[in-house]
Amino acid sequence: xxxxxxxxxxxxxxxxxxxxxxxxxxxxxxxxxxxxxxxxxxxxxxxxxxxxxxxxxxxxxxxxxxxxxxxxxxxxxxxxxxxxxxxxxxxxxxxxxxxxxxxxxxxxxxxxxxxxxxxxxxxxxxxxxxxxxxxxxxxxxxxxxxxxxxxxxxxxxxxxxxxxxxxxxxxxxxxxxxxxxxxxxxxxxxxxxxxxxxxxxxxxxxxxxxxxxxxxxxxxxxxxxxxxxxx
Numbered sequence: 001x002x003x004x005x006x007x008x009x010x011x012x013x014x015x016x017x018x019x020x021x022x023x024x025x026x027x028x029x030x031x032x033x034x035x036x037x038x039x040x041x042x043x044x045x046x047x048x049x050x051x052x053x054x055x056x057x058x059x060x061x062x063x064x065x066x067x068x069x070x071x072x073x074x075x076x077x078x079x080x081x082x083x084x085x086x087x088x089x090x091x092x093x094x095x096x097x098x099x100x101x102x103x104x105x106x107x108x109x110x111x112x113x114x115x116x117x118x119x120x121x122x123x124x125x126x127x128x129x130x131x132x133x134x135x136x137x138x139x140x141x142x143x144x145x146x147x148x149x150x151x152x153x154x155x156x157x158x159x160x161x162x163x164x165x166x167x168x169x170x171x172x173x174x175x176x177x178x179x180x181x182x183x184x185x186x187x188x189x190x191x192x193x194x195x196x197x198x199x200x201x202x203x204x205x206x207x208x209x210x211x212x213x214x215x216x217x218x219x220x221x222x223x224x225x226x227x228x229x230x231x
Contacts, residue, residue: 035104048224
């Protein structure tokens with residue numbers, strides 16, 4: 001049975017926003033955002049590749065005015081048997097920076113676009129805003145919580161978004177477990193692993209997740225890296 005236009009838009013938005021993991025907003029492999037930004041005078045590049053569905057991202061970001069992080073990048077998402085170009089931009093600022101012994105809070109604004117969906121010229125364009133809270137619960141563990149909203153411009157409606165995560169660190173290795181989603185659309189569970197190959201310079205990461213959308217369950221796997229360097 002052919003897919004209805006509304007459902008195609010909804011699934012396309014889900015592909016862009018959930019499987020792309022709101023690219024470059026959180027410290028990889030987290031999808032849940034954290035109350036930190038790239039250090040002053042520094043930039044970073046996040047790259048990732050995902051299977052089921054296939055996609056890849058290249059997202060540079062830099063510190064601006066100490067408490068702001070601004071990033072913009074591009075990628076490709078496989079949808080309906082074809083690769084679609086994808087663009088993403090974001091800006092994040094902190095109300096209170098996260099420290100080892102104190103909570104942190106901030107806000108992120110983002111826009112993502114998937115071009116050429118179903119022959120449309122404008123494709124899918126979604127805008128979102130997210131409030132962030134990060135709370136250390138031990139010297140080796142932090143809890144993150146997000147709440148926000150998203151506007152699906154092509155579909156003409158908005159929705160609430162949410163995410164929670166537990167992030168742990170053991171030497172050069174980090175482990176995470178999180179759940180995130182969009183009210184009335186999808187929910188996802190994801191487990192992640194991170195290894196600092198060169199501390200404060202090069203991190204490698206991997207994640208595996210399970211998403212539920214419109215009664216359909218889908219598994220996915222992601223590999224990525226983060227490179228940090230002086231501006």
